[in-house]
Amino acid sequence: MSFSKQHGMVKNIKKFIADLFRSSKKTASPAKLAQRDKGPSVEDNSNTLPPQEKSVQQTAPEEQPYSGGDSEDMAQGFLAAGFASSSSSRTDNAGNAVTTGNDSINHDQKNDQNKNRETYKQEKPEATPSDLVTGGLYAVQEQQEALYWLAKVIYIEEHVVHVVCYAERPEQLSSEITGQDLTVGLKREDGSFGIDHLPLPKSHFIADTVFLGQRPLTENDFAGYRIYADSVFDCLDEQAPDWLKKAGSYAAWRYDHNAMAALVDRYLIGVDLLRDSKKSLYWLNRLVHAGKGLVQPGESITEEQQILTGGIYACPQEDERYRICKVVLKDKHGVQKLDFPSLLGQLPEGLHPIGTVEQASARRAGKPPSLSHASLDASGFLAQSPLFLGLLPVTVDELHCYRAHLRKMFDGAEFRESAWDNLRKRATEGELQAQMDVAYRYIDGDSLWEVKRNIPEAIHCFSEAANQGHGLAAYTLALLFQQGEEGIPPDPKLGLEWLIYSAQLNYGLAQLHTADCYRQGRGCTANSALAHAWYSLAVSADNDLPADAKKRAEQRKNEIESTCSAEQMAEATQYFQELFQQLHKSS
Structure with missing residues (x-):
């Protein structure tokens, strides 16, 4: 399991989710909110490493990219992606509508499917909204099989809905589906696969879906969307050649298969774009998904x-x-x-x-x-x-x-550097976010970018960022040394030093965990007065500590007060005043 997946989601995504759930019609761009990363919330006394700070190099455009677009063109792209519509026609690789003799399923089978759909709607009438909702799980009936696609809406634009598709394809709809663990990616038992992002025309998606319920949005739901948004800006960059701006536009917004294939090649070897295997694989598997349902297994290929x-x-x-x-x-x-x-x-x-x-x-x-x-x-x-x-x-x-x-x-062509080489260069030049991104890739390793796991290099990059005053970097170093990692033996004392440094930078989780260390004697001698002072700072400081973590800090502070003498409490008050003054001086 990757570093970021193992240790939860970042706070800004949680805030984004909360905003979306308050009003499904007022959505914010996850690409923009990703820039407001404040750090994760953790469980009680957790020593797990924090998730990677997510950043999108370019923010999503203010205007809707599909506004004023041809909805019929988008509908063709929708059908080409292998999703059903009310029509029995489908599209070929060029996006042209075609019909075949075996496009229609057995009449009795279709009646059973319609009966299942209508029965589900009658049993759950409240789950048929007039508009899409973020976090909504929807079933989309396949065109030629008695199966349903399952898709979760992650972001809604004026004419386009961005979804995550799941590998599971149920034959019957059930309210239990909303509570099941659904997988994105290859499902080995039947070889089906979802895709971590698809932009689809909103009107056609609404027309043939059944709303099953709402599910929590996670940080990983936006992984594909970030690649999509980045690649759109790559193609529309002022330095990009005109043909690439056009190709990128069609690839991202109109399902032009040849244009998507061009992006696959250019990203893969670095022609006109930074070499980036992640984006190449993204567009390549978008093409794979677009072929679903166009040819039946066992069919001889003649065209x-x-x-x-x-x-x-x-x-x-x-x-x-x-x-x-x-x-x-x-x-x-x-x-x-x-x-x-x-x-x-x-x-x-x-x-x-x-x-x-x-x-x-x-x-x-x-x-x-x-x-x-x-x-x-x-x-x-x-x-x-x-x-x-x-x-x-x-x-x-x-x-x-x-x-x-x-x-x-392409022998003889002028290739651009890889996205990884570019990221390392920016980190070497002192770009703070680049240092963090490089460090996290060294922590996880990255097969697509061919980066091997390298804990010492990760520590070096985190140290560079921490020395620039990055609280999360210092906090991550603290946990690395407290827990120990590959080739790095545990060093609780050094871990506490980095923890205190992060806490002094007003990183809330560090303040909470520093208090825990003094309370439990981890990397130091137990000191109830210092623990109380740090808990008090975590509660009262204008930091990024989530409300549930502040509540825990308040409870632990009260527990200490119930067992401390008046002399210890006076000492705790003095410590707190010193910490508070020091924090405000540094800020």
Whole structure:
């Protein structure tokens, strides 16, 4: 589990959530609120490390990016993303509406689905709002199967709704769904996957959804949205070439598949944009998701529009075995595919693509599987008589295998530096937030940016930020030394020194935990008077300490008062006055 996931959400997201829940029609941009990070709240006596301060390099635009846009174009993008509408038509890869003979499901089956939908609405009439709500969990019926997509609304614009899609696809709607643990990402038992962000046209999303209830919004819900918002600004930057501004606009707002594919390539190797595998993978899996429902598993592929990014295909060989391949990217330039090492015999009926890939990737002679990349045009791929097995998201290893091939194709081009190199350069130049971002990446490691976990480097970066007066950086250092980490033995005394320094910078959690240390004798001799003084400061200071944490501090302060003598209380009062004066001098 990553550093930030393991240790909760930041305070500004909580405030954003509270504001959203007060009025679903008055929403604030999570990208802007991310700049007001004040630090997390923690459980009683928690020594866990705090979450990463989240920052979006560019704030969301004041104007709505879809205002004045063509709603019909957006509707096509909506359908291309694999979501159902009241129409039986669907779209091809170019976004054109098409119909097929097997687009309609069994008539009796459809009646059962409609009955299920209407029954659910009757049982829960209050859960059919006239407008969308942030945090709302919605079921969206699939077009060709008796299943529902589950999506949570995280942000609402005038014409667009931003959602997180879940991997689970229930056959029946139930009020119990709102209480279930839902997963974003690959669900191994059926190979389905959600996506951590999709912008969809609001009118069409409302038209064919069932409201199931409200769920809490979390920091991780906005991970994909931040990548989306950043990439929009990357493309609209004044220094970006005109073609990229147009391509970025269409990719972000109109579901233009070729434009999204262009962003995949440019981000992947650093042409006109900082090399950033995270953003490349984001747009790549947006393309994968857009292909859902366009081709049915088991269908023989005879047309170019049936070649899908993320598609798993079985190509028959002369010896009656099958070569299993995965299309990493299908764009106007052709088909980029990876061949898995093992040839398979007769394909079992109903075999899911994830099982097929696992078999085709099996180790041979004790050696790890290797991926082989091939680039060919659509006609060359169709000549292999491929059989479509299903869709799977593109993985980090597959992306980097494609990157090696792409660099050869762009041999001689002028590549830009990576986002990681750029971030480290800014940190070296003293940019405070860059120092924090670099430190947290060293704490977690980052496979997409190919950053290895490095605790000593993380400590160095946190120290640089702390020396600039960053309270959270000093607090994080305190917890690192108190707990100990890989290669760093626990040092409670040094941890307390950083904790006090952070507390003197008016970081509320540090003030609370400094009091806990003096109360319990961690890294020091227990001292009830000093503990009372620090609790008093945590309660009375204008800091960032959440209300529940202030309440705990007040309770512990009262517990000390009930056991202390008058002499100890006088000493505590003197300590508090000194701390308070010192805090105001430093501020």
